[in-house]
Amino acid sequence: MPRLKLFIPVIVFLALAVMLWRGLYLDPRTLPSVLIDKPLPEFSLRTVELGDRVLGKADLPDEPFLLNIWGSYCLPCLQENPILMAAARDDLVPIVGVNYKDKLNLAQLWLEDNGSPFEFSILDESGRLGIDLGVYGAPETFVVDGNGVIRYKHIGVIDYETWEDEIMPAIAAVKAESRQ
Amino acid sequence: MIKSLFGVSAAALSLLILFGVSLGLQGVSMSAHAAVDTFEFATEEQQQRFRRMSDEFRCPMCQNTSLTGSNGGVAEDLRREIYLMISDGKTDEEIEQFMFERYGDFVFYKPRLQWTTILLWFGPLLFFLVGGWLILGIVRRAKPQEKEPVVLNKEEQERLRDLLDTVKDRD
Numbered sequence: 001m002p003r004l005k006l007f008i009p010v011i012v013f014l015a016l017a018v019m020l021w022r023g024l025y026l027d028p029r030t031l032p033s034v035l036i037d038k039p040l041p042e043f044s045l046r047t048v049e050l051g052d053r054v055l056g057k058a059d060l061p062d063e064p065f066l067l068n069i070w071g072s073y074c075l076p077c078l079q080e081n082p083i084l085m086a087a088a089r090d091d092l093v094p095i096v097g098v099n100y101k102d103k104l105n106l107a108q109l110w111l112e113d114n115g116s117p118f119e120f121s122i123l124d125e126s127g128r129l130g131i132d133l134g135v136y137g138a139p140e141t142f143v144v145d146g147n148g149v150i151r152y153k154h155i156g157v158i159d160y161e162t163w164e165d166e167i168m169p170a171i172a173a174v175k176a177e178s179r180q
Numbered sequence: 181m182i183k184s185l186f187g188v189s190a191a192a193l194s195l196l197i198l199f200g201v202s203l204g205l206q207g208v209s210m211s212a213h214a215a216v217d218t219f220e221f222a223t224e225e226q227q228q229r230f231r232r233m234s235d236e237f238r239c240p241m242c243q244n245t246s247l248t249g250s251n252g253g254v255a256e257d258l259r260r261e262i263y264l265m266i267s268d269g270k271t272d273e274e275i276e277q278f279m280f281e282r283y284g285d286f287v288f289y290k291p292r293l294q295w296t297t298i299l300l301w302f303g304p305l306l307f308f309l310v311g312g313w314l315i316l317g318i319v320r321r322a323k324p325q326e327k328e329p330v331v332l333n334k335e336e337q338e339r340l341r342d343l344l345d346t347v348k349d350r351d
Contacts, residue, residue, distance in 0.1 A: 033284070034280070034281065034282070034283070034284035035282070101253050101257075126257070127253065127254070127257040128257070128261075130254070130257070131254075131257055131258065131261060131282060132282065133282075134240075134282040134283050134284075135254070136240035136241040136252075136254045136283075137241050137252075137253070137254060
């Protein structure tokens with residue numbers, strides 16, 4: 001028994017070392033979203049495309065869709081646009097934009113220049129809808145199911161890898177579920 | 181004469197520079213607060229609460245700054261939300277709940293007391309107690325152990341006396 005006691009410092013050291021070693025590889029930017037499995041917040045806002053028409057939650061697609069937070073100032077949004085465009089072109093999933101803390105004319109110009117993968121883009125000039133969505137900067141992308149419940153959230157740019165490994169599986173899971 | 185005049189003006193100049201620098205510094209520290217102070221509060225107490233809360237919430241975008249110290253877009257918006265809620269007469273708990281529902285535990289610089297944070301809160305105390313217990317053990321063991329008094333029986337006493345006597349005789 002006293003022999004075993006001798007090893008306590010080694011055991012404590014090993015436990016701490018393993019913990020701290022793992023900590024080195026944790027990404028502090030991947031914050032768990034508290035909004036997973038919560039319904040989308042209510043809103044009533046205009047859009048980039050539809051002039052003075054005010055949309056609300058009821059105007060969102062009633063099938064699984066992507067909600068993509070973007071802005072004309074946001075370089076990573078430009079980077080992920082071709083992927084979203086391809087997804088929209090192939091009718092993989094409807095994509096709704098949230099134009100986050102941007103100016104209407106700049107947003108319209110950006111869509112003209114780069115093409116729009118969006119059904120429409122909700123105009124969130126004040127960033128108030130962004131706060132309700134727990135957004136902290138564009139780009140962010142939510143997978144929303146047909147009942148308007150948030151099922152998955154990706155923070156940051158979507159590249160081909162994240163599209164294949166994260167977004168598509170999340171969409172597929174939600175779609176499979178709604179088919180049952 | 182000229183030399184001393186020069187000395188005086190040099191001293192005056194350095195004083196002026198010092199004064200200017202301190203003024204400049206003051207300007208800097210004031211502008212750092214200015215971002216917070218653009219809101220008008222009904223009472224001093226509300227303003228204090230606003231200051232305290234925006235110090236205690238962490239900016240979600242910039243990771244290691246409070247809402248007060250951050251110029252990030254979200255931080256600005258969240259400060260405005262807090263201002264509006266305080267003006268609306270919301271309690272601290274309601275505002276904390278608002279932040280939690282959107283940004284989770286991450287936004288609290290002072291983590292809430294719950295199962296997942298119990299080690300965070302009481303870990304230091306645990307380390308202190310375990311350490312104290314170990315030190316106590318070591319100190320106790322290191323104490324010189326008192327010897328039991330030696331008790332001789334009759335035979336032994338006689339042998340001892342004989343031995344002592346022989347030593348004495350030898351002298």
